Amino acid sequence: MYKLLAADDEEDTRDTLCNCFPWESIGFTVVKQAGNGLEALSYLQANPVDALLCDIRMPVMSGLELCKHIHERKMGVRVVLLSAYRDFEYAREAMTYGVSHYMLKPAKYDDIVHVFTQLKSTLDETNYSLAAQGTEMDASLPGSADPVISNIVKCVNQDYRTVTLQQVSEMVEMNSSYVSVYFKKKTGIHFSEYILKVRMEKAAELLKHGHMKAFEVSEAVGYANPKNFIRAFKQFHGTTPGQFKNGR
Numbered sequence: 001m002y003k004l005l006a007a008d009d010e011e012d013t014r015d016t017l018c019n020c021f022p023w024e025s026i027g028f029t030v031v032k033q034a035g036n037g038l039e040a041l042s043y044l045q046a047n048p049v050d051a052l053l054c055d056i057r058m059p060v061m062s063g064l065e066l067c068k069h070i071h072e073r074k075m076g077v078r079v080v081l082l083s084a085y086r087d088f089e090y091a092r093e094a095m096t097y098g099v100s101h102y103m104l105k106p107a108k109y110d111d112i113v114h115v116f117t118q119l120k121s122t123l124d125e126t127n128y129s130l131a132a133q134g135t136e137m138d139a140s141l142p143g144s145a146d147p148v149i150s151n152i153v154k155c156v157n158q159d160y161r162t163v164t165l166q167q168v169s170e171m172v173e174m175n176s177s178y179v180s181v182y183f184k185k186k187t188g189i190h191f192s193e194y195i196l197k198v199r200m201e202k203a204a205e206l207l208k209h210g211h212m213k214a215f216e217v218s219e220a221v222g223y224a225n226p227k228n229f230i231r232a233f234k235q236f237h238g239t240t241p242g243q244f245k246n247g248r
Contacts, residue, residue: 001029002050002123007040007066008033008082009058017053017107026113027120037061041069045219048161049077050123051116055105056083056090064093071097074216078119082107141194143186148172152183152191160198161222165191200236203229207245214241 001024008014018030031049034040038061040054052070056063063081070077081094084105094102100122101115143149152168159167168191169176183191199221206217218229233241 002027002120003031003048004028004051004053005032005034005040005043005049005077006030006053007035007037007058007063008055009035010055011035013105021109021112023116026116028116037063037066041066044070044075044077046162048159051078051080051100051119053080054082056081056094064090064097067094067097067099073219074212076220078123080115080119142188146186148174149183149186152179153194156195156198160195160202161220163195196232196236199223200233203233203241204237204244207241214245217241 004023006014006018008017014033014035018033023030028051032040032043032047034043036058037054040052041061043049044052052066054063054066063083067079067081070079079094079097079099080101080103081090081099082103082105083090090102100119103111103115141149141153144153151172155168155171156163165176165180169179172179174182180191183189183194187194189197203217203221206212206220207214212220214230215226218224218226221229223229223232230241233239233244237244
């Protein structure tokens with residue numbers, strides 16, 4: 001199931017859309033409802049989300065402002081905008097921020113099914129590509145053939161920004177202390193070291209192949225403080241993010 005965040009200041013509309021539409025039948029689950037753009041942004045900064053269904057006009061922070069923040073911070077969230085206004089300017093500005101789709105309110109059942117079915121296909125293709133990269137990355141990790149370790153590895157590669165030992169322990173239904181010992185025994189490295197490894201290799205990929213600045217990469221791999229990210233990157237790669245990006 002892909003995680004969906006819904007943001008709309010009209011509570012009745014939002015509740016109806018979230019609770020009366022069969023999201024799970026098309027591969028999504030609503031993980032959070034927000035009443036304005038700022039509330040949605042706060043949630044996004046602390047929780048990984050695959051898609052955002054967002055009203056274009058909201059108090060405190062509009063849908064367009066929210067989309068701008070998501071675009072500038074390269075959060076990787078797919079956005080579907082809802083609007084009651086038939087205004088090309090809104091749609092055109094939305095497209096500059098990488099918005100996936102733009103739907104008019106009230107959204108029709110068939111339109112939602114069509115848009116989110118397309119969106120799921122896009123997410124499936126993206127995740128398949130990332131999974132293939134992750135398989136290549138972890139092919140040399142001892143113990144990765146073990147079913148428990150394999151599941152932990154997949155979880156870390158998918159949620160490396162926020163993943164915790166407690167989270168993976170609950171997933172594999174084991175005590176966290178036991179999982180820590182088991183992971184070290186099977187792989188030869190501590191769980192925390194593996195998370196660091198994944199984050200630093202993802203960071204290197206983003207710096208090498210993208211146009212992101214160090215502080216943007218810091219956020220993308222789960223560091224709230226860029227200074228901590230730079231310190232960790234230098235210790236892991238032997239060079240600063242800036243030097244790495246410039247090939248020095």
